[in-house]
Amino acid sequence: MMPVVSCLLVIVAFGWVVTLIIAPDLRFLERLALAYGLGLGLMTLLMFCLGLVGLSLSLANMLLPLLLLTVILGGMWMSMNAKKGGRIDVWKIKFELLWPHIVQGFKSLSTLEKIVVLMTILLCLSHLLITSYWPVYAWDALTVYDLRAHLIIEKRSIYEGLMTLKRFTEYGVGYPPFTSLAHTWIYLWGIDNPKFLYSLLFASFLIISYYFLREHCNVLCSLTFTLLLASSPVIFRAATIAYTNFPFTFYIGGGVLYLYRWMHRGTRGGLTLAGLFVGLSSWVRAESHAFFLAAFMILIVYSLLRRKYLAPLWFALLYLPIEPLWRRYVSHSLGSQAPGGFGGVRAAAKIVSSQSLDWTRLVTVFDFLREAFQGQYTIVLLLFTVTALLHLKNLKEHGYLFLLLISNIGLFIAGSYVFSIAHSDWREIPDSANRLFMFMLPLVLCYSALTKPVQDLFTWLEGLLSAKASGGPV
């Protein structure tokens, strides 16, 4: 138990000081969730960089630079705060008030809200129980992600570990390293099952989504849609099997949500968080490029209209250094080919522009996607369709989120279409298509929650519940 707590504390402490510098105005729970997610992603990035400069992979070699960086960043934040004449409290936590505050917050909820909170907590606990019990067992997790982590640990070097795999097979060598390095971090501490990391990422994502919703919706609405997200079987299951799909959903979904938060409310540090999140998504899976480009284009339109000309530049500056890091390493140091990259997007655009749209193929692709999804997204997409249709008159409201969402869905369909042209065996991986689409789910749910009919409904429900609670006329 002690190593688990220690390895988590190190990640959260590192992420905590990073979030303090980037976004000082966050609530405690949201900062905690963000600190974990961001800390984990940036920590794997740091592990890679330390490996790159030749440090052998041992706990001391990874831990000391991480702690040093945490102290330096904490010091930076303290000096920044001191200059502004604010309080110097590096953690910004009033521990003695924390528990009473949580209890008070829970007591202030209505019965229905309490039920929703308890259900969500129950789901998170079941998730943690499942991941803590089962070792890594899913096919791709064994053959690629966890295998690489074991080889890296056995060879005490990222390079040697991957070269051992490469001598055996090229398959999986070039896949982005986030999950393997996260597992490596856990194995370095002598813990034999790294899957609890995914449960914590799952809980963090729920918290981040809740606070996103809370900026626009009332408590009941935010809680209900958070429960909808938590109870989605496709997300719940994907987060228990140590695949890259859920972490990818976490980073790209979180990135889009922070980007929109920044666009809508100008949240301090929102753009930086969005850039880092989308950047880290490229550290998890190779499919982030097209989605980054979509967000980037929409950000350009936004910044031209709002005269925030430097915003797209900053967003790209955060994404672009992370994105090629792994691909360059794979091609130059390992002599293999990494999947993805902007070259893939260019090639896809070339295919689309060089031939006219084949409607029959498009219908076949839709048919394939319908079969691949196995009805797992039907109800959420239906909810989205209903709420979006009823929201048509107010489409301008949250228009940028709608654009971000629609562009991502459009890109997914276009990507599947191009894939069907470029690969003759495209029908053989329905599971991949199914799992990749997963990151749309939180965006779809969040957009649905923000639409006018849903807002009206929950305002009405809130009034109804408070009138009942106070004994007044309903």
Add this chain to the structure above:
Amino acid sequence: MAFPFGAYADRLHVDRVRQPPRGRMLKARFAGIRSLALRSMGLAIRGVVLVAIGWALYVNLRGLWPIVRKEIRFIVKNPVLSYDQKMSAKWGLYHDYMVFVRENTPPDAVIMTPPQTWPWLSEGNRLLDYYFLRPRILKGGGVEKLEVDEAATHVMIAWGSHGPENPEKHGWPKPPYPPGKVIWMPGQTERWGLIDLRENR
């Protein structure tokens, strides 16, 4: 007392002014109907959205409940299992076979594996085998006929863990086996085993 004509006339005048003309009355009535219709439509929309959200929640929970229940039931029934027992529960015979191969070969063994076609989709997946058997070296042993590599020290005898039983298709390699000591997996004689080629080298 004189009749207050003036007051009456004034009231009459006021009433005439207050009383809307026919068109305005109709308009007001329409406005009332419209507001009623809008209110009903608002209620209907609320109903539709409420049903959609409730339905989505129900479908999610109905889909998730069997998964969670199955997992939690298993965990409660088997709270303390070893790594190999848990993997056996997930992978079945395939994992038991990997444990058998690991226990019966030295770390520097070179093992011939079946092809990665049906019914050896797992046993023939050398990457998957490698996860359990590393640092042993694994080599593909040919599809139609066993082709023994010169460096090979062992050959897997794999019945095949996928698909319905079909003795004609299942079983790799087909006898006669290359010269060597055959070790059968306990309880799986003639199906799952290992040929140790070292004695004949």
